[in-house]
Amino acid sequence: MSTDTYTALVNQPLGKKIAAALGLPQPVELRRHTPGQPLLDGLALVLGSGxxxxxxxxxxxxxxxxxxxxxxxKDRFAAVVACFDAVQTPADLSDTALEVGQVMRQLGSSARVITVSADPSDATDPAARSARKGVEGLTRSLAHEMRRGGTANGLVLAGGTEMSAPGAVGALRFLLSAxxxxVSGQFLTVGTSEGALPQDWDRPLAxxxxxxxxxxxxxxxxxxxxxxxxGATxxxxxxxxxxxxxxAVVNSIHGTSLQLDITAPxxxxxxxxHCRTRHGRMxxxxxxxxxxxxKMLANMDAARWDSVIAVNIESQLAMNQAFLADQARDVVGDHLRIVSLASTSGIAGNRGQTNYAASKAGVIGMASASAELLAERGGTINAVAPGFIETEMTGKMPFLxxxxxxxxxxxxxGGRPVDVAEAISFxxxxxxxxxNGTVLRVCGQGIMGA
Structure with a gap:
């Protein structure tokens, strides 16, 4: 993984002064999850009348x-949860939105702001739908205004789902947690009362x-x-x-390994x-x-195009078909969860990546189209779209x-590989x-695909 020496520098006293004097960005070391840590390092403020x-x-x-x-x-807050579930007109946004604004200077480092709202698509009244959609614009803009590693995200309740539903509680905890x-400027939609909360929040996959x-x-x-x-095997x-x-990786975590080409029929x-004989379940x-x-599309050949499509999306479609076949039920059961890696390139596109962007947009389409089928089996399928993540590959990029x-x-x-992993684990x-059927961007609210 490449090292971000600039971020390390501006978190030292001298570097901080120089960056401030020159008006340069001052990224902070983000609070990341470690088992046993408290959910929040401080107070939480809950706003709203619904x-x-x-x-x-x-x-x-x-x-x-x-x-x-x-x-x-004099209060200092680690989190603010602003509930807009009762809004019926755009004018209804004002009170709670301005209350959030009044405490922005009272937020600590790596603070969380979460908005809670009803799904705009569930409203047929133009005023109600515009108010709910307004929460989206408010949240995304607020995410750009957060400082010192703070994030702002939204939790959307669809289909009459209550905030007390397991999926809503789980989403709330994930967005509040390290x-x-x-993840910033993003939304998690909870559309059913399905799901279950873990006995131990540090081992949700036990x-x-x-x-x-x-x-x-x-x-x-x-x-x-x-x-x-x-907690998973x-x-x-x-x-x-x-x-x-x-x-080496699998042995160190006491798992099992399987060597194969995922494009094989x-x-x-x-x-x-493998799961049937070694573990009895999947x-x-x-x-x-x-x-x-x-390659630029003008220089693209069939081998480059076809290989990316085959690995990045066609293999997933074929494997999912096998996993959901009737003869797989003795291994898969009724609650299979699938998470696929998409990319912000598949959302916003990227120069020189027409094949890659097509494959990753295809992943998002696959998740959306497969959601109903998984739901019938008691399962879910979602996608995670990373932005700029620090890896060996990014370490080889030109410095500028x-x-x-x-x-x-x-x-x-840049994000870290573990940031993507945390979203997938959730x-x-x-x-x-x-x-179910959604895409969650792990991009720090990147400009591309924001």
Whole structure:
């Protein structure tokens, strides 16, 4: 992983003074998750007049958080949850929005602001839909205004889902926690009362068997290690050429490994058979394996195009078909969760990546179209779209290109592989059972695909 020396420098006293004097970005070291840490390092303020506000306050109290419903002049807040679930017209946004504004200077480092609102698409009245949609613009803009590593995200309640539903509670905790360090300006929609909360929030995947493709290095390795930390038994999958490194990763987390080419016609069947004979079940599949073969479209050949499409999306479609077949039920059961790696390139496009962007946009389409099928089986499928993440690959980029890419998000720094892994672990857990068919960006509110 490449080292961000600039961020380290501006977090030293002299570097901080120089950056401030020159008006340069001042990214801070983000608060990231470690097992056993408190959910928040300080007070939480809950605002709003609808039923969600009291439900949020009660839940936070149950988690041992010190909650305020009104801000004192000297209070310092680690989080603000602003509930807009009762708004019926755009004018209704004013009171709660301005209350949030009044406490912005009272937020600590790596603070969280969460908005809670009803799904705009559920409203047929133009005024109500415009008010709900207004919360989206408010939240995304507020995320750009956060300072010192703070983030702002939204929790959207769809289909009449209550804030007390397991999926809503799980989403709230993820967005408040240090697990969402590099998630900002994004929304999690909870559309059903499905899901279940873990007995131990530090081990939300306890007893689960998780398959991770491309697990030998980089983001895939971080995913495998994070899922293991969260209680899962991990099956690491990668190509035979990466077998030695795959074995080292999997052995260190007491999992099992499977060497195969995911584009092979029998890849899904082989994964199922491995899980059947070695573990007796398969609860979570993480489609992480992917490749790039970048060229301007004018210079693109069929080999580059076809190989990227085959690995990045066609293999996932074929494996999912195998996992959802009737003959797989003895392994998969009724609550399979699938999380696929997309990319901000698949949302906003990227110069020289028409093949890659097409494949990653295809992943998002696959998740959306497959959601109903998974829901019928009691499962879910979602996508995670990373932005600029510090890996060995980014470490080989030209210095200036890398530095610009790092600063082009609201947090003014690159993310880490573990940031992607944290989002995947959440979406693969039962606590995310109410979220299905969506894409969650892990990009620090990057300019591309923001």
């Amino acid at each position: 039923p969600a506000a009291q439900q949020v306050a009660d839940q936070l109290l149950d988690w041992g958080v010190d909650v305020r419903r009104h801000a004192g002049a 697990r969402s360090a590099f 007893g689960k068997v998780a398959v991770v493709t491309g697990a030998a290095r980089g983001i895939g390795e971080a995913i495998a290690r994070t899922l293991h930390r969260d 991990v099956v690491g999958v990668d190509v035979p050429a990466a077998g030695e490194q795959l074995a 029998d890849a899904g069947a082989r994964i199922l058979e 609860d979570l599949v993480v489609h992480n394996a992917g490749i790039t073969r970048d 290109t890398r530095e610009v890419a790092r600063r082009m998000n609201s947090l003014s720094q 979406l693969g857990s039962d606590a995310a059972g109410g979220t």
